[in-house]
Amino acid sequence: MIQFKEFTLSNGLRVIVHTDKTTPLAVLNVIYDVGSRDEHPDKTGFAHLFEHLMFGGSENIPDYDGALQAVGGENNAFTSPDVTNYYISLPAVNIETAFWLESDRMLALSFDPEVLEVQQKVVIEEFNQRYLNQPYGDAMLHLRPLTYKQHSYQWATIGKEVSHIENATMDDVKSFFFSHYAPNNAVLVLAGNIELETARELSEKYFGSIPKRDVQVRNLAVEPENTEARRAEVEMPVPLDAIYRSYLTVDRLHPDFFAVEMLAEILGQGESSRLFQTLVKEKKLFNNLSAYHMTSTDKGMIVVNGKLNAGVSLEEVEAALDAEIAKLATSGITEEELQKTKNRQEAVVEFTNVEILNRAINLAMCALLGDANLVNTDPQKIAAATQKQMNEVAARIFAPEKANTLLYKSIKEA
Amino acid sequence: MLDRTIAPAFQRVEKIDLVKSQTLTLSNGVKIHTINVGEQDILLVHVYAKGGIVHQPAPLIARMAAGAITEGTINHTAKQIADTVSFYGAELDGASDAKYTKINLACLGKHFEALLPLFFEIAYHPTFPMEELERKKQQFQQNLMVNKQKTSWLASSALEGALYGTQHPYGRTPVAADADNVFTESLKQFHSRTFANDLPEIVIAGKVTDKHLQLLEEYFGARTYYPIENVAAPLPEGSSEMLHVVEKAGLQSTIRLAKLVPNRHHPDNALLRMATEALGGYFGSRLMKNIREDKGYTYGISAGIKAETEFGNLVIGTDVGAEVTQAAINEIKLEMQRMVDEPLPTQELETVKTVMLSALASSFANVYDISTGFTRIHFLGLGYDYYGGLVDAYKHATPADIQAVAAKYFTTENLYTIVAGSYQ
Numbered sequence: 068m069i070q071f072k073e074f075t076l077s078n079g080l081r082v083i084v085h086t087d088k089t090t091p092l093a094v095l096n097v098i099y100d101v102g103s104r105d106e107h108p109d110k111t112g113f114a115h116l117f118e119h120l121m122f123g124g125s126e127n128i129p130d131y132d133g134a135l136q137a138v139g140g141e142n143n144a145f146t147s148p149d150v151t152n153y154y155i156s157l158p159a160v161n162i163e164t165a166f167w168l169e170s171d172r173m174l175a176l177s178f179d180p181e182v183l184e185v186q187q188k189v190v191i192e193e194f195n196q197r198y199l200n201q202p203y204g205d206a207m208l209h210l211r212p213l214t215y216k217q218h219s220y221q222w223a224t225i226g227k228e229v230s231h232i233e234n235a236t237m238d239d240v241k242s243f244f245f246s247h248y249a250p251n252n253a254v255l256v257l258a259g260n261i262e263l264e265t266a267r268e269l270s271e272k273y274f275g276s277i278p279k280r281d282v283q284v285r286n287l288a289v290e291p292e293n294t295e296a297r298r299a300e301v302e303m304p305v306p307l308d309a310i311y312r313s314y315l316t317v318d319r320l321h322p323d324f325f326a327v328e329m330l331a332e333i334l335g336q337g338e339s340s341r342l343f344q345t346l347v348k349e350k351k352l353f354n355n356l357s358a359y360h361m362t363s364t365d366k367g368m369i370v371v372n373g374k375l376n377a378g379v380s381l382e383e384v385e386a387a388l389d390a391e392i393a394k395l396a397t398s399g400i401t402e403e404e405l406q407k408t409k410n411r412q413e414a415v416v417e418f419t420n421v422e423i424l425n426r427a428i429n430l431a432m433c434a435l436l437g438d439a440n441l442v443n444t445d446p447q448k449i450a451a452a453t454q455k456q457m458n459e460v461a462a463r464i465f466a467p468e469k470a471n472t473l474l475y476k477s478i479k480e481a
Numbered sequence: 482m483l484d485r486t487i488a489p490a491f492q493r494v495e496k497i498d499l500v501k502s503q504t505l506t507l508s509n510g511v512k513i514h515t516i517n518v519g520e521q522d523i524l525l526v527h528v529y530a531k532g533g534i535v536h537q538p539a540p541l542i543a544r545m546a547a548g549a550i551t552e553g554t555i556n557h558t559a560k561q562i563a564d565t566v567s568f569y570g571a572e573l574d575g576a577s578d579a580k581y582t583k584i585n586l587a588c589l590g591k592h593f594e595a596l597l598p599l600f601f602e603i604a605y606h607p608t609f610p611m612e613e614l615e616r617k618k619q620q621f622q623q624n625l626m627v628n629k630q631k632t633s634w635l636a637s638s639a640l641e642g643a644l645y646g647t648q649h650p651y652g653r654t655p656v657a658a659d660a661d662n663v664f665t666e667s668l669k670q671f672h673s674r675t676f677a678n679d680l681p682e683i684v685i686a687g688k689v690t691d692k693h694l695q696l697l698e699e700y701f702g703a704r705t706y707y708p709i710e711n712v713a714a715p716l717p718e719g720s721s722e723m724l725h726v727v728e729k730a731g732l733q734s735t736i737r738l739a740k741l742v743p744n745r746h747h748p749d750n751a752l753l754r755m756a757t758e759a760l761g762g763y764f765g766s767r768l769m770k771n772i773r774e775d776k777g778y779t780y781g782i783s784a785g786i787k788a789e790t791e792f793g794n795l796v797i798g799t800d801v802g803a804e805v806t807q808a809a810i811n812e813i814k815l816e817m818q819r820m821v822d823e824p825l826p827t828q829e830l831e832t833v834k835t836v837m838l839s840a841l842a843s844s845f846a847n848v849y850d851i852s853t854g855f856t857r858i859h860f861l862g863l864g865y866d867y868y869g870g871l872v873d874a875y876k877h878a879t880p881a882d883i884q885a886v887a888a889k890y891f892t893t894e895n896l897y898t899i900v901a902g903s904y905q
């Protein structure tokens with residue numbers, strides 16, 4: 068159980084406090100309800116670029132990082148298709164500095180044009196380093212638009228293309244800030260060695276006076292189910308052919324969500340998984356092969372990917388992969404597999420909760436979904452999953468017409 | 482009305498509460514180091530015994546033996562092992578480094594008793610079946626092909642060769658042909674002569690109970706060991722060429738600047754770590770400010786001291802746009818020289834001290850970090866006073882101390898420059 072208390076400021080900022088006095092640290096985590104799914108199709112990558120700008124100075128504090136380093140704090144942030152999350156971890160005695168810093172950049176940024184110019188370059192280098200200059204690094208950039216035709220998950224958080232980052236303007240930055248960065252569009256989590264009363268006082272003192280803002284209303288298309296299998300191919304100078312396969316799944320609050328999670332695990336997580344045992348070990352078709360559930364607030368996807376052993380053909384491998392997945396869809400899982408995946412999920416929760424930061428982020432994510440107590444009730448849903456439910460879900464998710472296949476073909480370097 | 486321009490008062494971390502391990506020695510000499518900490522019912526168990534790169538008769542043997550140790554035992558197939566470990570939601574694997582082979586188990590405390598017999602069997606009775614080994618060998622060779630497409634891998638490999646010499650155990654990057662010479666027999670022999678014989682040290686961290694310790698004693702206390710000698714690595718024979726370029730067309734170049742520096746036992750260690758932190762160890766460091774936040778050449782740049790063996794390495798690393806490769810190298814050298822020429826301003830030194838002391842304090846905040854904090858130094862022959870020494874040195878360092886250590890180590894003498902990517 069993760070114990071926590073919750074209250075809301077008059078400007079709409081939700082605050083969650085999780086006190087743990089066994090640690091000398093405190094964490095302040097702010098999550099904003101904005102991600103790459105909220106971007107305009109011609110201005111992708113913007114939510115993430117914006118995250119970089121949040122470190123470029125705020126209205127009253129020119130040097131965010133310098134001020135935090137001076138009190139021994141560490142911070143970072145991440146942007147996903149759904150959310151943008153910022154956290155600070157620091158000695159608990161200095162928690163007030165975290166309130167001061169984090170509230171000032173919720174109030175307003177410096178909107179310095181030089182910061183924008185430099186961070187555009189930095190993000191382009193990030194784009195290159197992580198996606199374009201890595202073997203197979205761009206595969207997800209191809210798989211997303213194959214999987215999503217209507218929903219804005221069709222582009223990755225880094226963006227569709229580098230030019231979108233290059234073309235961002237200061238006007239874009241300002242309008243993005245005032246339509247998404249607002250107390251009424253965020254959740255503040257305090258975790259670690261901090262008392263509820265201290266958290267309440269400091270929240271009021273630093274965040275209480277930030278005005279409520281008109282937040283852009285989200286109105287996203289629902290991704291329809293595939294009625295026909297989709298295929299795409301790319302040719303790249305990589306040493307081994309690879310195959311990427313996706314299946315559209317369910318949204319985070321759907322009753323089948325954890326069944327999907329567990330199916331992905333049974334299918335392709337670790338050396339005892341079906342795909343590894345059959346296609347890597349027995350049939351020796353793949354160099355490596357795994358499956359995972361890429362979860363998201365709206366419908367997610369199961370991604371299966373692997374690199375082929377030299378000398379085997381893509382046709383042969385794809386047929387074998389289809390057969391394995393069909394077996395799961397038609398014959399379902401065993402009682403032992405169900406118990407195994409439940410045990411693994413239970414262990415994952417315990418190992419994840421070791422770190423106070425993980426507990427804070429998890430609370431923040433669940434609060435944005437509407438109920439912070441999901442951190443405690445989700446494990447019960449996992450424990451309650453049945454073989455029957457999972458088999459029904461498998462049959463639905465893994466129907467052959469719902470498969471999206473990206474063949475990543477190796478060619479000799481020019 | 483709140484004045485947001487004024488920073489709140491703060492305190493600097495002045496002392497660090499080290500959460501220490503307790504050591505128990507069994508009658509046969511096996512040492513068990515216990516770190517009992519945390520609310521979650523988890524256990525991290527590591528068995529360390531000699532069997533590293535310095536002990537191997539041929540390249541790749543230590544790594545393959547450790548990597549394939551879960552691929553079969555006298556009583557269990559690879560599949561049975563994977564299924565059992567997975568059934569209990571656990572992780573079990575082997576790894577090797579310069580000196581040691583270690584076998585790691587992470588599981589819920591309630592499953593430890595069920596997993597221990599298998600864990601022990603994997604540690605002492607692996608069979609390295611040929612079929613599994615052939616797959617591992619092919620996998621190694623294919624992964625190598627993929628790695629050769631990565632500038633970061635190419636640069637790291639060239640770096641080790643330059644620093645130690647390409648025939649040195651720490652400098653030689655395994656090649657595809659090395660895997661062809663790995664066989665079941667060679668792994669069995671290596672395992673039985675090193676890890677299986679050597680008196681192990683066990684580290685158990687998490688919510689540790691007396692029952693867990695009794696179980697460990699029951700298994701590991703009943704075996705007879707024949708400790709093997711420590712083997713020192715030969716002295717490095719670095720390359721006489723100071724610039725190493727691996728040409729690879731692409732959007733970015735990976736840059737590494739590196740040299741050999743003293744290890745953790747040396748009196749300069751703490752100050753050298755401080756100078757390196759100031760140069761490129763934290764977000765507000767000089768290299769980050771210049772190369773990323775001022776010029777936008779890179780997503781990230783860092784400087785660090787790597788000292789996991791008897792040798793220390795100063796390594797500065799970054800991936801930059803191909804067209805600014807030379808410019809970035811010049812800037813890095815300029816920042817190093819600036820630390821030699823000018824003392825660190827007092828304010829900057831204060832920030833470095835705060836950053837390092839806080840980082841040290843927070844590295845004792847949870848069981849993963851506390852466990853790593855112990856193993857990292859213990860197997861180099863250091864005790865907890867190592868951390869006490871760091872705290873003292875960090876607190877008392879002056880700008881002159883940092884400048885002196887920079888003058889000693891941040892010069893271009895013996896400094897290798899490695900580029901994988903474009904360097905016209």
